[in-house]
Amino acid sequence: MSERGGFFKRLFGGGKRAPETGEEEKPEVAGQAVEQAPVETAPEALPEAVPDAASEPESVASLPEPELEPATLTAEEVRPEPEIEPEPVAEAQPEPEPAPEPAAEPESEEPKKSWFKRLTSGLSRSSSSLKDSLVSIVTRRKLDDAMLEELEDVLIAADLGVDTAMRITETLAKGRYDKEISDADVRAVLAEEVARTLEPVAVPLAIDPANKPHVILVVGVNGTGKTTTIAKLAAQFRDAGKSVVLAAGDTFRAAAVEQLKIWGERIGAPVIARDIGADAAGLAFDALDTAQADKADVLLIDTAGRLQNKSDLMAELEKIIRVIRKKDETAPHTVLLTLDATTGQNAMQQVEIFRNVAGVTGLIMTKLDGTARGGILVAISARHQLPVHAIGVGEGVDDLQPFDAKEFARAIAGADAMEQDR
Known part of the structure; x- marks a missing residue:
């Protein structure tokens, strides 16, 4: 009886109430509950409900029924915990994505750059290569036949063509022969001659409305x-x-x-x-x-x-x-x-x-x-x-x-x- 009483006492937490209900058949029911209930998990989960059981003595009279309920209660007490998981779903819903909008800012910067700036930037490799070659030729020298030949070779190497190269060197020789000349002078004449060559062929693409299409x-x-x-x-x-x-x-x-x-x-x-x-x-x-x-x-x-x-x-x-x-x-x-x-x-x-x-x-x-x-x-x-x-x-x-x-x-x-x- 002392061993069963101890278990009954640990199960319901009411050590003083047990003798008042002392019938010999009740421990046997408790013994049956011991066999049916989970081995040690039920006693560990029940101490939280001890204050409620102790404060209501009338519920002790129906001992066999509450012993089956604690197992179901413990199962129910464990189940509600996963129900907390839906909370992150509410947090995931607010997904404002204004990220694409900032990407439009760099695009708005491009129109600020004029076409001539883009053209100059695009042709920078051609102009830089040409300038470097001209600087190496004209630095601290007077314009003579040897320099004219070198200039002509540089212009032809730049794919400007033989005719254009010859016109540029001829123009330079007319007013600057035997005088010091800079690469800026050569490039100024270059710009004039290139424009003169290209102006007749610079024609917009026109659409004839008489043709449908x-x-x-x-x-x-x-x-x-x-x-x-x-x-x-x-x-x-x-x-x-x-x-x-x-x-x-x-x-x-x-x-x-x-x-x-x-x-x-x-x-x-x-x-x-x-x-x-x-x-x-x-x-x-x-x-x-x-x-x-x-x-x-x-x-x-x-x-x-x-x-x-x-x-x-x-x-x-x-x-x-x-x-x-x-x-x-x-x-x-x-x-x-x-x-x-x-x-x-x-x-x-x-x-x-x-x-x-x-x-x-x-x-x-x-x-x-x-x-x-x-x-x-x-x-x-x-x-x-x-x-x-x-x-x-x-x-x-x-x-x-x-x-x-x-x-x-x-x-x-x-x-x-x-x-x-x-």
């Missing part, structure tokens, strides 16, 4: 930026209030098709595309049909990049033009050749071949910001006299701008450096 075929070798140029032109045309249709004619490159689709969605222009490897001429025909039905102002047709020495690919380009003319005898109204400035003298050969095959009517030079050979545009213009419609010095839409001869001449001559030197 005005068909622009864009051609060039691999990697000159044809697709990117088309996207930029399309965006600029839309900003000018013109309706545009895009033809994803580079059917060999999935990335080109996707790029045009993205731009088409962005500017609200339909994009005519086919499966990879589809006939480019047939696609161009369908695109022209769609543009005519929509009464679009402009149809821009992309083409696959092709090396100028691949006769089969050049023949395909001729086929595209033939098929387009079945729909419109006057089309394409403009044939743009995109040139990569980084290719240097190779661009000269591209102009010759594409002009013969596709009837190129104008040029767009890209990637002037990635080379020290920007002078090639001067040599091409002097030789071919083709209109230069636009130049590119970056990836942004605003980095493709109408060609301005004087600005280009000042930038390639290092106008900012000239002003500092004087």
Whole structure:
């Protein structure tokens, strides 16, 4: 009885109340509870309920029933604890993400930089390379025949072309022969001669409203930026209030098709595309049909990049033009050749071949910001006299701008450096 009483006392915490209810059958019930209840977990969980059991003596009379309830109570007391977990959900709900908005701040800074500043920055490699070469020649020397020859070599090496280089040295010799000359003097004459060469070919890309649509075929070798140029032109045309249709004619490159689709969605222009490897001429025909039905102002047709020495690919380009003319005898109204400035003298050969095959009517030079050979545009213009419609010095839409001869001449001559030197 002492052992059972001790357990009963530990179970209910009421040592003095136990004798008052002392019937011999009750310990047996308690013994049964000992066998059914969990081994030691129930006694440890129950001491918290001791004050309640001790303060209500009437509940002791129904001992067999409360012994089953503590097990359920202990289970219920353990379960409510995980219910606290929903609290972090409320904390996770407030997720204001104004993070993208600060990203717009750097973009607002770009328009503050003028086009000429961007052009000067883009041509800095060309102008810096030229300046360094000129400084090494003219420092502390008088202009003589030897210096004139060196200057001519430097200008030719800068891809300005033989004709331009000779005109510059001749102009220098007229008024400065046997006199000390600075690199700033040479670059001033350079800017004048380059501007004189380029001004006749600086022609904006015009859209003839009589053509519905005005068909622009864009051609060039691999990697000159044809697709990117088309996207930029399309965006600029839309900003000018013109309706545009895009033809994803580079059917060999999935990335080109996707790029045009993205731009088409962005500017609200339909994009005519086919499966990879589809006939480019047939696609161009369908695109022209769609543009005519929509009464679009402009149809821009992309083409696959092709090396100028691949006769089969050049023949395909001729086929595209033939098929387009079945729909419109006057089309394409403009044939743009995109040139990569980084290719240097190779661009000269591209102009010759594409002009013969596709009837190129104008040029767009890209990637002037990635080379020290920007002078090639001067040599091409002097030789071919083709209109230069636009130049590119970056990836942004605003980095493709109408060609301005004087600005280009000042930038390639290092106008900012000239002003500092004087």
